Amino acid sequence: MFNGIVQSLGSIQNFNKKLNAFSIKTKLDLTDCKAGSSICCDGVCLTVTEINKLNDDFIFTVCVGEETLRRSNLIYWKKYRTINLEKSLKFGDEISGHFVYGHVDTVLKVISILKQNFSWLFTFSISGSNQKENKKFILEKSSIAINGISLTVATVHNQSFDVSIIPHTYKNTNLFNLLEGDLVNIEYDYLARYVGLKSE
Numbered sequence: 001m002f003n004g005i006v007q008s009l010g011s012i013q014n015f016n017k018k019l020n021a022f023s024i025k026t027k028l029d030l031t032d033c034k035a036g037s038s039i040c041c042d043g044v045c046l047t048v049t050e051i052n053k054l055n056d057d058f059i060f061t062v063c064v065g066e067e068t069l070r071r072s073n074l075i076y077w078k079k080y081r082t083i084n085l086e087k088s089l090k091f092g093d094e095i096s097g098h099f100v101y102g103h104v105d106t107v108l109k110v111i112s113i114l115k116q117n118f119s120w121l122f123t124f125s126i127s128g129s130n131q132k133e134n135k136k137f138i139l140e141k142s143s144i145a146i147n148g149i150s151l152t153v154a155t156v157h158n159q160s161f162d163v164s165i166i167p168h169t170y171k172n173t174n175l176f177n178l179l180e181g182d183l184v185n186i187e188y189d190y191l192a193r194y195v196g197l198k199s200e
Helices: 067-069 131-138 167-173 190-198
Strands: 008-016 021-026 038-042 044-054 058-065 084-089 106-115 120-125 145-146 149-156 158-165 183-188
Touching: 021 084, 038 058, 038 120, 120 145
Parallel strands: none
Antiparallel strands: 008 021, 008 084, 021 058, 038 044, 038 084, 044 058, 106 120, 106 183, 120 158, 145 149, 145 183, 149 158
8 A cells, every 4th residue: 555655756677578577767765675565656556576776776677467557557658768656655654645555547648737836737638438437536625646646636627627736746756747648547536436436
């Protein structure tokens, strides 16, 4: 389990097609991780199969199954792509975001990025036929995990919703790399999911 607070960025170094495995380089301290540990990679909970240290960097390998590829944007991962990383929570850790499981529900498209005076306003589409049934999980002021980042829904429109991004989040996650038309990993908040299901 995670809390949607990105601890560092990682860079895709290699993709092994035979094993369907990615190698990821990061400056995040992974000395307390081992094979079998879980790391949230752009919102996807992945199991580490190997960790090595190279100078000041760590390089770890994760294998990806078909279900994960089907629901996430990992099929678009290429060499040197920047991804968000968070190690799994330990008992006693501060919960600064919300409970994130790393179980991606779907991908959504960025339809606009607006630079404001003190923040950025990101708008995401929920117009696809397979997204309409999930709109009940997107509530104003509820939490949502986007590429593993714990964010708050600002406004819900008919076919889209907005999130407001402060400079710290923008500069310390891969949001600064996003462009209109990009696809992001989405995990709906489990509290919003419960409310949505109960309202049916």
